Amino acid sequence: MPNQKYPKRYGAVAQGFHWIIAALIVVQFTLAWKAVNLPLGVRQLALLARHKSFGMTVLMLVVLRLLWRLKNPPPALPPGMAPWERILARVSHTALYVLLFAMPLTGWMMSSAKNYSVSWFGLFTWPNLIAKDQHAFKLLVSTHHILSWTLLTIVILHILAAFKHHFWDKDDVMLRMLPFSRAKPTPEQRS
């Protein structure tokens, strides 16, 4: 692994986790928006079933991703960044990880509270996290909803930050997460 010695770029596995989860977030928002605009019925049931299966996939992936990250630390931030930028980067990345857990977990709890056990693409059924409870369900729906908007906001911030690094600061922060690209050979970044 080249990034073990000189972690200037994210490795293929870390990039894989990042982009697969990113794509799944897009899928999740699309399915959820489609589903909430449908009346109660088979089509809504089908969309939500997929939403739950993909959500549980994200949960499994983020567990693996964090385990991988513990063994393979990410490349350091470029040295020129201001302290507030470093803090903001750290907080927003932590928030993204927290949300990647919180979104599927609140969704899973919602299903349990409504007595709709979560199947993973019809292959197996996850156990219920909490007991059936209408009040808990309503609370969890609002939580899941608020968290989804929080996630969307931070994702947009995350994308804007990547563009800012690339186009404004002209560093390789964005490029090192992109496959098929090469990090700019800036010697001062070797740290």
Add this chain to the structure above:
Amino acid sequence: MMRHLPAPGSFAAAALLAATALLAAVALLAVASPRTAGAADAVTSYTADPQQGRIEFTGVQAGADFTGVFHKFTAAIAFAPDALASSHFDVLIDVNSLDTMDNDRDTTMRGADVFDVAHWPAAHYVTRSFTKTATGYAAVGALTVHGVTKDVPIDFQFTQTPAGAKLEGHAELKRLDFGVGRGDWKSTEWVGDTVKVTFSLVLKRKA
């Protein structure tokens, strides 16, 4: 010719003898097969207490099982392990009392495309025959749901208790056999066809 005929008195005696013999034969038959002769009296009649008993159904929705109950039902149970031929179950379920612990799903299930309780508020099960099995008993009966009647076999255990008896068993049926699920709900892709029913009835001996 007259000489060969028996006297009127002896004719009457013979008739009496024949009648006695016939009676004796009937009595002997009755003693020889007490089960058949006494069956009608041997069954015990019970009623089920819906507060203590449960009738549950489990369906498959989007790949995962979900379970609901019928809160309201009445059951007239006449049963005796040694009088299966005279045993009889008659169970009436208020379909409107279904509860899957989710209002959205309950409303959908009561609606016109699923159980259509406005037109078919009751489900009815009446047994026709019983057999002894290795683990308990089996019965075949006619189940009427959504206005459609089909034979559905059940397996059950019957345990006598001081106050009456306990009846626990299960059955499996196909919802589409009864036309439960029309329009979008007819598809079995997201809602399975097979529904499992389990019941646990607390029976009180009829006074």
